[in-house]
Amino acid sequence: MMEFVTRFAPSPTGLLHLGHAFSALTAYEAAKQADGRFLLRIEDIDRTRCKPEFEEAIYEDLRWLGLEWETPVRRQSDHFDEYAVALATLQEKGVVYRCFKTRKEILDEIARAPHLSRKGPEGPQYVGEALPPKEEQTLIEEGAPYAWRLSMAAAKDLLGGEWETLSFTEETPEGLRTVKATPDIFGDAVVARKDNGTSYHLASVHDDALQGVTHVIRGEDLYHAAHLHRLLQVLLALPEPVYRHHRLLTDETGRRFAKRDKAATLKSMRESGAKADDIVTRLGFSRV
Ligand code: GLU
Numbered sequence: 001m002m003e004f005v006t007r008f009a010p011s012p013t014g015l016l017h018l019g020h021a022f023s024a025l026t027a028y029e030a031a032k033q034a035d036g037r038f039l040l041r042i043e044d045i046d047r048t049r050c051k052p053e054f055e056e057a058i059y060e061d062l063r064w065l066g067l068e069w070e071t072p073v074r075r076q077s078d079h080f081d082e083y084a085v086a087l088a089t090l091q092e093k094g095v096v097y098r099c100f101k102t103r104k105e106i107l108d109e110i111a112r113a114p115h116l117s118r119k120g121p122e123g124p125q126y127v128g129e130a131l132p133p134k135e136e137q138t139l140i141e142e143g144a145p146y147a148w149r150l151s152m153a154a155a156k157d158l159l160g161g162e163w164e165t166l167s168f169t170e171e172t173p174e175g176l177r178t179v180k181a182t183p184d185i186f187g188d189a190v191v192a193r194k195d196n197g198t199s200y201h202l203a204s205v206h207d208d209a210l211q212g213v214t215h216v217i218r219g220e221d222l223y224h225a226a227h228l229h230r231l232l233q234v235l236l237a238l239p240e241p242v243y244r245h246h247r248l249l250t251d252e253t254g255r256r257f258a259k260r261d262k263a264a265t266l267k268s269m270r271e272s273g274a275k276a277d278d279i280v281t282r283l284g285f286s287r288v
Contacts (some may be wrong), residue, residue, distance in 0.1 A: 005217040006035025006063075006068075006227035009204065011043045012054035016263040018060045019219070022249045022283050024192050027217040028067050029285055030244070039211055041070040044077045045203055061266040063275050074211065076203050083198035086206045088192065089236055095154045096191060097130035098146040100139050117187070119222035123188030127152070146193035152184040168230040171215070171244045183231040185224065186258060192231070205229045206274060209238035220245040221256075249283070 008024040010016065016024075031038035041061065044050035055075075057099040062069070076083075090096045090194050101109075110117040116200060117124040128149060130136065139146070156163045166181040183189075191202045204225075216226075233240055248256050257264050269279065 001078050002211070002212055004031060005039065005212050006031050006036065006044040006216045006217045007039040007041050007211065007213055009041040009047065009207075009218070010057055010058055012051060013046065013049040014054060015057050015259055015267050017266065018279070019249045019264075019284070021065060021266055021279060023217075023219055023246065024062060024067060025065065025280065025283055026246050027286050029200040030215065032177055033216075034057075036214075038067070038069055038215070040067075040073050041095075041207060041211070042073060042077075043200065043204065044075055045080075045083075045198055045200070047077065050077070053233070057267060061270075064266065065280060074207060076207065079203075079207075080197060080199060082210075083192075083203050083206060086202055086236055087198065090148070090150065092192065093158060093235060095158060095235060096148045096150055097154075097188075098129070098136060098140075099128055099149045099188075099190070100131070100136075100144050100146045101128070102184075106288070107209060114248065120186045122186060122189070125185065127187050145194040146172045147190045147194045149188040150191045151188055151250035152186075152229075155183070155235065162234065166230060166234065168226045168240070169242050170226070173243050176242070179226070181227045181230040183228045186228050201225065201228055201232060205236070205238065208241055209236075213241050215244060216241045216248065217244045219248050241285055257279055257280070 006027045008027045009026075010020060019205070028038050030036075040058075042058070085098070089252065106126050107123070110126065117126065119125065126149075129151070131139070134170055159166070166183070167178050168176045168181050170179050189199075189201065191199050193199050197227075207213075218227075226243050226245070230240070232238075250256055251264070262268060270276075
């Protein structure tokens, strides 16, 4: 049987809520059904928003739900050097450029030429280019902060015909679906942020490959990310996982759970006497 490895990859920026429990259980149950492996990964590259107490709460909440995972758990903040190596590969391929612009400068630029910018999954589809080398050198010497953006035009040139056939595989209850990947919906995506030298996209794609993840199971809010992730996999010569984007859980009013919904956090439910088994059942899973 083909090996099956999946993961739950929360960011410790708040307490887990019912939506996270649904996502974690979806991946966990899929691994169990396939006789595969379930990994937990802490995606804590955002050093200002991530807090150790939220990481502790993740372990506590998931243990309470009856989940078990392999140890040691990979914490992304311990591996910035590895993401720098992945970024260097993109630099060597000439598909990334330094972007010194502030968010405001980008928005102003777009406002002046709105026809140039459609909306992408993470905001405006900004398309820029590297500064002339001398100008860039001056800014670097001045210590000006910069992000690295993936030039979709350069990636397209590099891949040639492969760009047109780029696709990812989405597994649905009806079977496997091949989806044409159109990473340019992101515009020139930031692959390394100014503050930490990486991004969710780069770190996540890197780690999924490193950890041998065969099935990326996550909420459908990240469906579009697969378009970009597939391109990064090709550029970094990484294996291609199968994707399963699951529906997002909503409350009685049809609203998605969010970190601001204090009452729906697993911690508050546990403290008010809820039973883990009841929650698992309520979420549509039949065990613990
Ligand atoms: N860390 C991401 C989040 O908490 C999930 C990333 C993923 O599953 O690919 O939304």
